[in-house]
Amino acid sequence: MILTSWPFAAFVAAVLAAYFLAGRRGQIAILLAASCGFYATWSWHAPLVLLAMTAANHAIARRLWERPSRGWIPFGVGLNVGALILLKYVAPTGDDATGLIGVLLPIGFSYRVLENVAFLVDASRRQLDGFPRLLDYALFSSYFPKLLSGPIERGRAFLAQLPRGRVVDDAALARAFTLIAVGLFRKLVLADGIRGLMPGSLFVSPGESPGLQIALWLLADVFVIYNDFAGYTSIVRGVSALFGFELSRNFDAPLLARNFSELWTRWHMSLSFWLRDYVYMPLSRALLRRDWRPDGVLNLVLPPAAAMFVSALWHGIAWNLLAWGALWGLFLILARLPSLFGPVVPPDRWSRRRQLLGTASVWCMLAGSTVLFRSDLPTAGRVFAAMLAPGVVTWPLVQALVLMGISLAIDVVQQRAREETVFLGWPAWARSGALAAVLVSVFLATRFEVPAPFVYQNF
Amino acid sequence: MEAATNAPTRATLSPRRPVGGTLVAAVAIAAALAAAGEGLARTAFARKHLPTPSVGCGQPQLDAKLALLDEIARRDGPVEGLFFGSSMVHRGIDPTVVGEVVRSETGRELRSFNFGLNGLSGRGEAPLAGIVVGRFRPRWIVLGVSPFALDDDRGVPLTERLLASPWIRQHQGARSLDGWLVDHSEAFRAWLGLRFWFLDPTTRADRLRQRGLMEGLRPDGYGYSAPAPLPDVDEKTIEYFSGYEVSPAQLASLSGTLALRSDLPIVVVEIPVHERVVGRFGRGDAAYRLGLDAIERTAAAAGVPFWRYPADRPVPADGWANYTHMNASGARHYSRWLGERLGAWSAGRDSR
Numbered sequence: 001m002i003l004t005s006w007p008f009a010a011f012v013a014a015v016l017a018a019y020f021l022a023g024r025r026g027q028i029a030i031l032l033a034a035s036c037g038f039y040a041t042w043s044w045h046a047p048l049v050l051l052a053m054t055a056a057n058h059a060i061a062r063r064l065w066e067r068p069s070r071g072w073i074p075f076g077v078g079l080n081v082g083a084l085i086l087l088k089y090v091a092p093t094g095d096d097a098t099g100l101i102g103v104l105l106p107i108g109f110s111y112r113v114l115e116n117v118a119f120l121v122d123a124s125r126r127q128l129d130g131f132p133r134l135l136d137y138a139l140f141s142s143y144f145p146k147l148l149s150g151p152i153e154r155g156r157a158f159l160a161q162l163p164r165g166r167v168v169d170d171a172a173l174a175r176a177f178t179l180i181a182v183g184l185f186r187k188l189v190l191a192d193g194i195r196g197l198m199p200g201s202l203f204v205s206p207g208e209s210p211g212l213q214i215a216l217w218l219l220a221d222v223f224v225i226y227n228d229f230a231g232y233t234s235i236v237r238g239v240s241a242l243f244g245f246e247l248s249r250n251f252d253a254p255l256l257a258r259n260f261s262e263l264w265t266r267w268h269m270s271l272s273f274w275l276r277d278y279v280y281m282p283l284s285r286a287l288l289r290r291d292w293r294p295d296g297v298l299n300l301v302l303p304p305a306a307a308m309f310v311s312a313l314w315h316g317i318a319w320n321l322l323a324w325g326a327l328w329g330l331f332l333i334l335a336r337l338p339s340l341f342g343p344v345v346p347p348d349r350w351s352r353r354r355q356l357l358g359t360a361s362v363w364c365m366l367a368g369s370t371v372l373f374r375s376d377l378p379t380a381g382r383v384f385a386a387m388l389a390p391g392v393v394t395w396p397l398v399q400a401l402v403l404m405g406i407s408l409a410i411d412v413v414q415q416r417a418r419e420e421t422v423f424l425g426w427p428a429w430a431r432s433g434a435l436a437a438v439l440v441s442v443f444l445a446t447r448f449e450v451p452a453p454f455v456y457q458n459f
Numbered sequence: 460m461e462a463a464t465n466a467p468t469r470a471t472l473s474p475r476r477p478v479g480g481t482l483v484a485a486v487a488i489a490a491a492l493a494a495a496g497e498g499l500a501r502t503a504f505a506r507k508h509l510p511t512p513s514v515g516c517g518q519p520q521l522d523a524k525l526a527l528l529d530e531i532a533r534r535d536g537p538v539e540g541l542f543f544g545s546s547m548v549h550r551g552i553d554p555t556v557v558g559e560v561v562r563s564e565t566g567r568e569l570r571s572f573n574f575g576l577n578g579l580s581g582r583g584e585a586p587l588a589g590i591v592v593g594r595f596r597p598r599w600i601v602l603g604v605s606p607f608a609l610d611d612d613r614g615v616p617l618t619e620r621l622l623a624s625p626w627i628r629q630h631q632g633a634r635s636l637d638g639w640l641v642d643h644s645e646a647f648r649a650w651l652g653l654r655f656w657f658l659d660p661t662t663r664a665d666r667l668r669q670r671g672l673m674e675g676l677r678p679d680g681y682g683y684s685a686p687a688p689l690p691d692v693d694e695k696t697i698e699y700f701s702g703y704e705v706s707p708a709q710l711a712s713l714s715g716t717l718a719l720r721s722d723l724p725i726v727v728v729e730i731p732v733h734e735r736v737v738g739r740f741g742r743g744d745a746a747y748r749l750g751l752d753a754i755e756r757t758a759a760a761a762g763v764p765f766w767r768y769p770a771d772r773p774v775p776a777d778g779w780a781n782y783t784h785m786n787a788s789g790a791r792h793y794s795r796w797l798g799e800r801l802g803a804w805s806a807g808r809d810s811r
Contacts, residue, residue: 432481436489440489
């Protein structure tokens with residue numbers, strides 16, 4: 001069931017009706033059943049695999065909570081990572097028997113694995129507000145708005161919402177529908193619109209769009225990925241808000257970042273913060289325990305490199321993705337380099353010109369690295385080579401630049417107010433006009449078209 | 460041990476004020492914009508200044524011919540007859556010449572339109588003809604066919620686009636909002652036209668090719684093409700045509716189109732090809748004649764006359780744009796013959 005489809009809207013409406021009519025225990029059970037049903041629309045066995053992993057992780061986490069033991073963490077992490085490697089990477093390439101096992105891979109499993117690992121670690125550190133019941137943990141694990149592509153939630157943050165009174169009042173409803181409307185606009189109008197304008201040969205025969213053209217198309221691809229994923233996240237956060245649950249933000253105007261360090265805290269934030277908390281910081285602390293200086297070269301290089309290596313592996317085991325991760329690691333390291341030589345001035349205190357140059361440099365890094373994200377190494381080489389040839393700006397590229405401008409304008413408005421749903425504070429006529437524009441543009445964008453699948457559903 | 464304080468509480472839905480005001484206002488604004496757009500799209504100003512409205516099949520030649528027929532119907536009333544078929548009809552039948560001949564032979568005015576489309580095959584012809592006949596209510600149609608146009612590999616891209624289009628599917632019973640909008644909303648068709656020329660993701664090369672299909676398009680639908688020297692028939696051409704075969708599926712589709720005879724009179728006519736390639740068709744000269752025989756049998760089974768092009772009136776040597784398409788000179792020659800036959804046929808019908 002696609003998130004941008006009428007069947008999904010009908011499904012949410014039906015679940016909402018049952019949810020608010022039910023009692024306390026009934027609400028959890030209804031959400032859990034609905035989540036399993038939603039998952040089953042992608043593959044019938046997916047809920048079974050998910051529930052089996054949920055039960056296993058809950059049991060291991062309970063063991064860690066009650067009697068912390070060093071051996072159980074590696075076992076638990078190994079179980080999750082091993083299941084992911086087996087189902088996603090080993091089984092599909094094997095013979096008929098192993099291929100059959102690979103069919104068991106539920107969509108979004110990579111996200112579940114990160115959530116499970118985080119939960120196990122938090123349980124071992126007793127960083128939970130009490131150990132959850134299996135039913136509550138199963139809901140966290142299977143909660144349908146975040147099933148497909150996250151956000152990667154922390155058990156402690158989600159489960160802490162269960163005992164709280166969740167009142168869905170008019171303000172919450174307005175906020176929820178605003179998030180959904182913004183998400184639909186980003187995905188269906190901006191992401192699909194720009195993607196539709198991109199030459200199909202960009203990552204196949206890059207020589208057909210040489211020079212400046214290809215560089216701008218690569219930047220356009222960054223906007224596609226951003227609006228696609230940010231649109232998805234906005235929709236699922238809005239849907240979740242209808243049930244009274246707050247899901248984490250994934251993006252905070254990342255294309256307005258002024259250096260790569262700042263980008264990392266604004267792009268796919270739930271993954272970045274997971275990497276920070278479970279790879280970067282533990283490695284950094286381990287280095288400090290060995291008396292390495294916090295501002296030393298090793299501490300500068302190893303933690304970001306390790307974090308980006310894990311990120312690359314999470315996206316997929318392929319040489320181009322490893323190269324992409326290495327490049328991002330290098331960018332992070334370079335961004336932190338100035339700290340070796342003294343106190344660093346935060347970007348907010350930079351001159352306007354320096355901030356703009358910083359943003360432009362981030363765009364160049366993103367556009368360059370997106371080649372590795374999208375294509376294999378030989379093709380990436382051809383794309384980079386094509387950039388050296390002369391080229392012209394075409395009409396579809398101009399249209400893509402207009403859509404990219406609209407995307408940036410939304411980001412600027414949201415960032416200035418430091419609020420995604422800033423539009424709710426506009427005068428009534430402006431709110432209604434903006435929503436009318438969204439409705440008309442989404443309607444026209446989806447005529448005669450089948451919306452493209454969300455990019456991050458592939459991971 | 461699970462903490463009792465972690466027991467979930469119940470979520471409640473309790474809006475303090477009515478919700479949805481912004482949404483209602485937005486829907487009202489959107490509806491007002493749609494109504495204004497619909498009104499504007501129906502004005503002469505919009506028709507003059509906006510790109511040709513589209514039915515969403517990605518074939519601007521089809522859109523252009525529909526728009527021309529709409530204009531004719533608005534200005535002078537519906538046309539009397541339609542010439543239907545592939546690019547061989549588009550370039551081979553000149554309605555103006557046909558009309559001149561009919562007028563000189565019978566004294567009657569004949570208003571007709573050339574609805575030949577580049578790349579139209581039998582499978583696409585049947586549903587499209589039904590829609591066009593239903594919309595423009597001609598009094599007769601002439602189907603121009605040739606064994607060269609009944610090969611399964613001809614016109615695949617347009618056929619697939621037509622059969623997949625919501626507009627065609629709407630008329631085949633697979634109703635959809637998109638199909639309904641194409642049929643009933645001029646603003647929506649205008650939007651589709653704008654989208655094709657300005658927003659469509661097709662490559663520049665494809666868009667240029669589409670423009671090329673409409674070169675020389677006249678108000679009566681005829682596709683003018685100037686004379687050009689023909690190259691010698693080379694090995695590549697021989698091999699290209701030798702693979703042709705009249706397909707049973709295409710003949711069945713032709714039957715489907717001929718089923719329209721229950722609504723209006725239909726005539727099937729042979730569109731000639733250059734004599735040099737007649738013998739190259741399929742497995743030789745006999746294959747071409749056998750193809751014509753198959754067409755004649757199909758027409759006879761539907762109770763529709765089939766007019767073969769007479770061998771004693773060959774299209775002049777300078778009357779060809781290429782080996783399967785006439786140019787303006789050849790179309791004039793052929794259309795005179797067609798005009799004579801149509802004049803006699805319509806006189807015979809009128810006298811009954």
